[in-house]
Amino acid sequence: MNTRDTSSHPEDLLPWYVNGTLEGAEREAVARHLETCPRCRDEVAWLARLREQVKEAAPGATPGELGLRRLLREVEAEAPAPRRREWWRPALAAAVVVIVIQSVLLVRPWVDDGAGIVPLGGSRGGAVIQVEFRPQATEAQIREVLQAVEGTIVDGPGALGVYRVRLEGEGDQRRRLEEAVARLRARGDVVIHVAAD
Amino acid sequence: MSAGDRAGEGGGAGVESAEALLAAIAGGDRGALASFYRLFHGRIYAFVLKRVAEPALAADILNDVMLQVWRHAARFEGRSSAMTWVLGIAHHKVGDALRRRGREAGHEELDEHMADEAAPAAFDLLSGLEDAGAVRRCLERLSDAHREVVHLAFFEDLSYPEIARIVDCPLGTVKTRMMHAKNALKRCLQGLLEGGR
Incomplete structure (x- = not known):
């Protein structure tokens, strides 16, 4: 028994x-x-x-070499490779900082109370925001902040290291967007920049 | 000779060479990416397929995981094995895919409830494990979270701290999920045994 x-x-x-x-x-x-x-x-x-x-009970057939060819084709389409773009990353990061400072001083942009943020409201899920992470942020930290806002990376990093993050889940999209932006800004240890897409 | 060439030799690369491959991938070495794919794609595919049960979707997710490895190999810090790291990526990719598909693990409550009931004694059920078809059917009926832990523990032979890192949850949760999975499997096998009599 x-x-x-x-x-x-x-x-x-x-x-x-x-x-x-x-x-x-x-x-x-x-x-x-x-x-x-x-x-x-x-x-x-x-x-x-x-x-x-x-x-x-291991699966018999795997994608094998066909899967590898597909992967390498997509990597090719994504060029340049990681190492090649690293040398100008610091310069771009500096450029982003300058742009952000100018934006704060001159335009009153994304750092205001969020009233100017307009969700995409598109047909594919929730609003999309742009996020730039600190270079030293670990994958675990990034995952943590994204999970906190129910965000999914849908694109990026672009040339400036910016990711596009879609906010999943139900409810008032505008409110969710404002809350997500506030939460991400509060994580300055992980996030450099966040703005509505 | 690239890291990819070295690690590809013999087909049995250990932890050190997998880490060397990731370092080479971070530097833009596509040969290293191909070697990494050849080393790990079978195990990643098996892990993903166990959770999504659709070969085409599993192949897409495998491709996404490998693209993520290509883009973010530099984030591998060596605090876990390369396999644990990449399975962690796969875990989250599968979660995203299941959410998109709209059938995120919905049976957990059922299994949790069932686990409170007394499970049949192990000795009585040894014969049930001789029927591979019955075992497969019962494994498929587990919730996604429970099936995942069984796979990582018995297909991958990972320790419970490693599994906790992959699925991003506390150690106790891993052990609890395994207990619930085991009890649900026993009840399922008992039901099939009795139904076959």
Whole structure:
């Protein structure tokens, strides 16, 4: 008879004991427990057989070389390659900073209260905004800020390192846009610039 | 000789050469990208296909993942293995695709609820695991989040901290999802066994 008493049976660790990735004290504790627990030994046997079945269920055909040709074709269309554009990135970043400062001083643009922001309201999902991330921002940080606003990168980076981000989800698009812009601006550690598309 | 040439030798490149490939890709080496694709595309495709269950869509997502590798290889910081990093990209690409398709993992609550019920004892169900077709059908009925953890644990043999990094969730959530997946699988196999009698 099975119970769910995980305090005395380390059920939650058994899958990783079975796949050989459990380490150190956890592995030792599970091994010790298994010496005296037939129920957990049965569980280990079941999980080991399940693992074999999962491995045997690998997909037969993959995109293979056809997929590689497609990838290289699209990479070719995307040229130039990453390294080649790196040398002028700092200059472009400086240019963006100048433009932003000019915008703030002269035009009262995207930094105002958001009243001037007009969502695209297009047929393909929510509003689209432009975002430039800090060069040192990690993928995890970028993912975090995008998830916070339910944003999906739909294009970019363009020549100036700007991404176009579509705001997913339901509701008042204008309100969602304003909230997203405010949230992204609050993350100055990750985001340099944000504006309506 | 490029990194791509070196890593392509023997077809069994380890962690070091995968990282060297990413460094070369960051420098615009398309040969390294091709080698990286050849090394990892089968595993990435298997991971994606398990979640979306449509070969054409899985091929599109694989292509998107590899394009992301091409564009952002410089962001790989070596804090995890190259495979963990690229599976993390694939995880998010699949999530985007499922949301676009409008059927984001909708069965989690059902599985969570079912997991509260007592699962059949492992020993009684060993025979159920001998029927590969039944196992496949039951795996397909799992929620997306649960199927993903089973795949990463038993197809990829990843540790639970590595899986947590890939799916971007706490360690405890990974273990809980695995427990729920296991119990749901047992109940499903038991149902098929009883139905076949």
